[in-house]
Amino acid sequence: MRAPLMVKVGGYWLHQIGSYSDLTITDRWPGGNFEASWTMELPVGYTHPALHNDAPVQVLDGAFGVWTGRLTEPNRSTWECVAAGLSRQASSGSSGIAYMALDGSGNSTNVPDTAIDAAIARGLPWVRRASFSSTAYAASTDSLSSLGDLLDGVADEQGKRWAVWADGAVILAADPTTPSWHLTPGAADLGYADDEYASTIVGRYLRSSDLTYQTVIVTDADAEANRGHREYPVDLTPLGPTTSTRATSIANSILAKGKSRLGWTNGIEAGSWDITTPGGIPADLTLINAGDMIRLHGIWDERLSVPYLDVVIGERQYQVGEQTVQLTPVDYQARTLASVVEDALAKAAKR
Amino acid sequence: MSAAQLILGSVDLLGMDGYEALGDDGSWGSPQPIDVTLQSLLQDGSVVVTQGYDNREVSLRVRLTGSDSAELASLESTLFAEVGKRNTLTYVPPDGWGPASVFEVVTSRLEHTLDDVAEVMSCERTYGLTLVCEPFARSADQFTVVGATVSDPAPTPPPPTTITDGVSGTNWTVHTAKPTTYGGVAFSTNPILQLGYNKRDVKTTHVYEYTATFSVGQQKYLAIDWDMRGEYASMSDISPAVMLNNAANSTTGGTSLLRVGQMASPTNPGYTRTLWAIPSSIATVTRIRITSTMQAYGPDATWNSYERGIAVRLIQLTSQPLSSGTARQKTMTITVPGSAPTVGSLQVSHSTTALGDLLAYSWADSGCGYTPPMRGFRVSGGTLTVDSSAYSGAYDSLGAPVTYERSTQQVPMGLYVIYARLRLDNGASATVQIDASTLIGGNQLPGSAVTSKQLISGTIGAWKIVPIGRMMLPTVDAGSNGTLRLVVSNGGPSALSLDEIYLCNATIGRATVVNAGTLGTTPTPGAAPSTIWINSPTTDSPRPSVTAGVATDGSDAYNIESLVSSSQPHRWEPPSVSVFTACNALDATTTLTGYPRWHTHAADDQAA
Numbered sequence: 027m028r029a030p031l032m033v034k035v036g037g038y039w040l041h042q043i044g045s046y047s048d049l050t051i052t053d054r055w056p057g058g059n060f061e062a063s064w065t066m067e068l069p070v071g072y073t074h075p076a077l078h079n080d081a082p083v084q085v086l087d088g089a090f091g092v093w094t095g096r097l098t099e100p101n102r103s104t105w106e107c108v109a110a111g112l113s114r115q116a117s118s119g120s121s122g123i124a125y126m127a128l129d130g131s132g133n134s135t136n137v138p139d140t141a142i143d144a145a146i147a148r149g150l151p152w153v154r155r156a157s158f159s160s161t162a163y164a165a166s167t168d169s170l171s172s173l174g175d176l177l178d179g180v181a182d183e184q185g186k187r188w189a190v191w192a193d194g195a196v197i198l199a200a201d202p203t204t205p206s207w208h209l210t211p212g213a214a215d216l217g218y219a220d221d222e223y224a225s226t227i228v229g230r231y232l233r234s235s236d237l238t239y240q241t242v243i244v245t246d247a248d249a250e251a252n253r254g255h256r257e258y259p260v261d262l263t264p265l266g267p268t269t270s271t272r273a274t275s276i277a278n279s280i281l282a283k284g285k286s287r288l289g290w291t292n293g294i295e296a297g298s299w300d301i302t303t304p305g306g307i308p309a310d311l312t313l314i315n316a317g318d319m320i321r322l323h324g325i326w327d328e329r330l331s332v333p334y335l336d337v338v339i340g341e342r343q344y345q346v347g348e349q350t351v352q353l354t355p356v357d358y359q360a361r362t363l364a365s366v367v368e369d370a371l372a373k374a375a376k377r
Numbered sequence: 378m379s380a381a382q383l384i385l386g387s388v389d390l391l392g393m394d395g396y397e398a399l400g401d402d403g404s405w406g407s408p409q410p411i412d413v414t415l416q417s418l419l420q421d422g423s424v425v426v427t428q429g430y431d432n433r434e435v436s437l438r439v440r441l442t443g444s445d446s447a448e449l450a451s452l453e454s455t456l457f458a459e460v461g462k463r464n465t466l467t468y469v470p471p472d473g474w475g476p477a478s479v480f481e482v483v484t485s486r487l488e489h490t491l492d493d494v495a496e497v498m499s500c501e502r503t504y505g506l507t508l509v510c511e512p513f514a515r516s517a518d519q520f521t522v523v524g525a526t527v528s529d530p531a532p533t534p535p536p537p538t539t540i541t542d543g544v545s546g547t548n549w550t551v552h553t554a555k556p557t558t559y560g561g562v563a564f565s566t567n568p569i570l571q572l573g574y575n576k577r578d579v580k581t582t583h584v585y586e587y588t589a590t591f592s593v594g595q596q597k598y599l600a601i602d603w604d605m606r607g608e609y610a611s612m613s614d615i616s617p618a619v620m621l622n623n624a625a626n627s628t629t630g631g632t633s634l635l636r637v638g639q640m641a642s643p644t645n646p647g648y649t650r651t652l653w654a655i656p657s658s659i660a661t662v663t664r665i666r667i668t669s670t671m672q673a674y675g676p677d678a679t680w681n682s683y684e685r686g687i688a689v690r691l692i693q694l695t696s697q698p699l700s701s702g703t704a705r706q707k708t709m710t711i712t713v714p715g716s717a718p719t720v721g722s723l724q725v726s727h728s729t730t731a732l733g734d735l736l737a738y739s740w741a742d743s744g745c746g747y748t749p750p751m752r753g754f755r756v757s758g759g760t761l762t763v764d765s766s767a768y769s770g771a772y773d774s775l776g777a778p779v780t781y782e783r784s785t786q787q788v789p790m791g792l793y794v795i796y797a798r799l800r801l802d803n804g805a806s807a808t809v810q811i812d813a814s815t816l817i818g819g820n821q822l823p824g825s826a827v828t829s830k831q832l833i834s835g836t837i838g839a840w841k842i843v844p845i846g847r848m849m850l851p852t853v854d855a856g857s858n859g860t861l862r863l864v865v866s867n868g869g870p871s872a873l874s875l876d877e878i879y880l881c882n883a884t885i886g887r888a889t890v891v892n893a894g895t896l897g898t899t900p901t902p903g904a905a906p907s908t909i910w911i912n913s914p915t916t917d918s919p920r921p922s923v924t925a926g927v928a929t930d931g932s933d934a935y936n937i938e939s940l941v942s943s944s945q946p947h948r949w950e951p952p953s954v955s956v957f958t959a960c961n962a963l964d965a966t967t968t969l970t971g972y973p974r975w976h977t978h979a980a981d982d983q984a985a
Contacts, residue, residue: 027428027429028792028883029883029884029886029887029888030945030946032943032944032945037939038938039938039941041914041920041921041944042920042938045920086942086943087792087794087847087883088794088796088844088881088883088890088943088945089794089796089843089844089888089943090794090831090844090846091844092847153832155808193831193832195832299424303853304824304825304853305815305822305824305849305851305853305854305855306853306854307790307849307851307852307853307854308790310791310792310849310883310884312792313792313847313848349413349426
């Protein structure tokens with residue numbers, strides 16, 4: 027029987043505070059550790075020095091941290107507890123924005139490294155091991171933006187995604203190109219969705235050479251030939267004055283991150299018997315992460331004409347002790363009411 | 378012969394006090410298996426895995442008999458006081474031979490059945506008693522098993538005495554159910570591979586005998602380096618069984634030995650070294666009999682592959698328990714009595730030295746020779762400094778990568794949490810990188826490279842056991858033919874020293890790590906502990922706990938969970954569990970205490 031994952035909250039082992047069940051951890055790509063939830067058996071109104079809003083939460087495999095975040099205020103009637111991953115402290119949420127993009131003096135900044143380091147100095151529990159970007163993302167610092175919005179913009183420009191994992195390190199990385207996991211034929215199927223598909227990016231920007239508004243148009247010719255022409259508008263004017271080279275690069279990065287590929291209508295549920303490493307070792311479900319690539323054998327990839335489909339995992343949800351894991355591809359397009367509402371709220375928050 | 382007993386708490390339900398349990402429609406219930414059904418792969422049917430067992434429900438009818446209704450009410454009141462709470466139900470069989478079985482009652486309920494005729498005519502009332510109990514019955518008495526960890530005499534036992542190095546066939550004979558030839562082909566005459574078995578899907582028992590007269594002297598253990606050979610070869614048990622004969626029983630019977638430890642042989646790569654305790658009553662041996670039941674399962678387990686069997690490479694008499702590097706790192710087999718998984722308290726203790734950082738890992742052994750420590754498998758690196766205070770006996774400067782190589786046969790498939798005993802030599806933090814790969818014939822297999830990185834921080838100059846990686850191992854399923862290569866390197870910026878790394882398989886085992894090294898090396902009540910107890914969760918206390926102290930009776934014990942970095946509840950499953958401990962004390966003793974558990978009826982503990 028596999029050793030269970032254990033939880034620490036506020037420096038205490040959770041099992042020392044009270045019995046708990048239904049421990050579920052969710053990771054996302056981008057984002058990293060997203061959410062952990064569980065239910066405790068405690069009296070209504072019970073208090074404990076560790077069980078409060080913003081208490082650090084660790085989910086551990088032995089002594090190895092597999093999920094890190096902060097507790098949201100627990101429901102002291104039902105004792106349903108939810109913790110938010112560390113990356114969410116940089117983004118908008120129902121309780122406001124935890125950290126803004128400021129420099130060490132408290133002024134607005136568009137330099138990611140400066141903004142990250144200053145936020146860490148103000149208490150953001152991250153580690154920056156390598157440079158995220160030392161270049162100002164936008165020319166103007168007149169307005170305030172959240173740290174998350176700044177990092178999102180930089181990631182989009184570079185065709186990458188950013189995340190904060192259990193070690194607290196903020197990373198910027200491209201999608202993997204080789205699979206970490208293999209799914210046996212017949213274990214899952216994916217439906218195609220074209221809701222978000224676009225063959226062409228139309229970007230509007232302010233040209234720095236003459237301060238006139240210009241348009242850049244880039245097209246994925248292969249996608250256009252196979253799936254038709256569809257345009258997607260991108261407003262690049264918040265960057266301030268910039269070059270056509272940079273505007274084109276950003277438009278190309280948006281295509282490279284999957285805009286010109288079809289999305290998926292569903293996720294998959296698979297067991298440890300269905301998923302193996304490339305070397306044929308049955309997977310431990312706790313090791314499968316959002317951001318990993320999984321090869322779905324037995325599904326024909328029309329684009330590459332191969333009998334398998336490689337997808338990058340956009341969300342991994344696992345309830346500890348269960349024999350299956352829920353995996354959602356990166357280009358999943360919301361079909362359930364909950365997903366649609368969540369997408370709408372996220373877009374509204376960015377505005 | 379004695380009368381049966383059935384006691385709920387303090388009420389004897391078969392006694393003369395007015396209570397009588399009626400056996401006509403009673404039931405002990407059964408442990409309820411928790412099965413998980415998995416979709417099978419492209420086949421009909423499904424894979425069903427029993428993950429554990431849920432509570433059982435015991436039901437009894439109890440008749441109360443009194444002189445009048447007032448006494449009946451009093452009897453009911455006394456019985457109801459035992460209901461609806463944690464309790465025990467103890468059953469002693471009527472013939473007087475079987476020991477008592479104890480059901481741990483989680484909760485219970487009492488239901489009255491109205492029978493006015495019986496009440497008026499016989500002054501009796503009958504009740505239905507339903508008890509929700511833990512899944513398994515237990516024995517009435519606890520067991521205590523002491524692991525083979527202490528050298529005798531400590532700390533410098535006599536050197537081992539080699540009986541045979543396994544190179545010569547002299548003194549070896551073999552008995553097998555199979556003919557000595559098959560299809561005109563003679564079985565192997567190689568003395569290392571003392572014949573074998575050839576038939577697919579059929580279990581055959583083979584006996585290998587080494588006949589020679591030698592004195593045991595002061596040595597306590599018999600050590601044998603052995604290995605299974607041949608494709609798809611497997612054994613029914615996790616090691617051969619060993620029996621010793623002497624002059625008194627040279628022709629009949631013999632003395633069966635108890636396995637007390639098993640790990641990878643430190644001197645014969647690829648072999649498993651198993652340690653058996655020699656009873657003090659045996660002074661002279663005339664024959665060693667090694668018995669194994671083997672079979673071959675697999676698509677290529679062809680009928681004429683006769684060269685399967687046990688290879689014996691070494692037989693030694695020794696007084697040294699199994700250790701890795703130094704006597705700070707011990708591997709032992711803990712015999713778990715009973716027939717069902719139980720909970721227990723694992724105690725690690727030393728009389729004069731504080732334990733420092735402790736890693737205690739338990740696992741279901743397969744006999745492959747797997748143990749967590751890797752110092753013995755280091756093949757290259759930078760500067761290696763011999764240091765008797767290091768857990769492994771030496772440490773590497775991680776200025777250069779350190780490479781370890783180990784047969785994949787000795788690395789059971791699963792998810793590994795990799796720990797290291799490290800020291801930060803300067804600065805505040807460093808990134809440790811592990812590059813794992815699998816090789817055959819010296820060639821790295823395609824798709825086998827896996828990397829894990831972990832940021833390490835700590836106090837300069839302080840050794841600490843920390844997690845440094847987490848990955849599936851071996852990285853490729855290469856059967857017993859592959860080599861696992863691990864390269865540990867330091868990505869900086871701080872300098873690191875590396876004492877030992879530990880591969881802890883989370884799929885088959887559980888690890889507890891207590892970082893008590895910061896509390897000093899002198900046992901001090903309330904501070905540096907020389908005894909640590911790792912307690913499994915129970916129904917009474919459904920949480921694993923770790924306590925520490927100096928007095929072995931626990932009189933100064935305190936909860937040390939704040940220094941516990943890994944708290945995986947250990948699982949004690951009969952007949953035995955392998956345990957590895959690493960701590961600062963030389964020859965620390967390891968003891969498991971718990972109740973033997975059984976399906977429904979306890980057996981003789983001594984015979985278990």
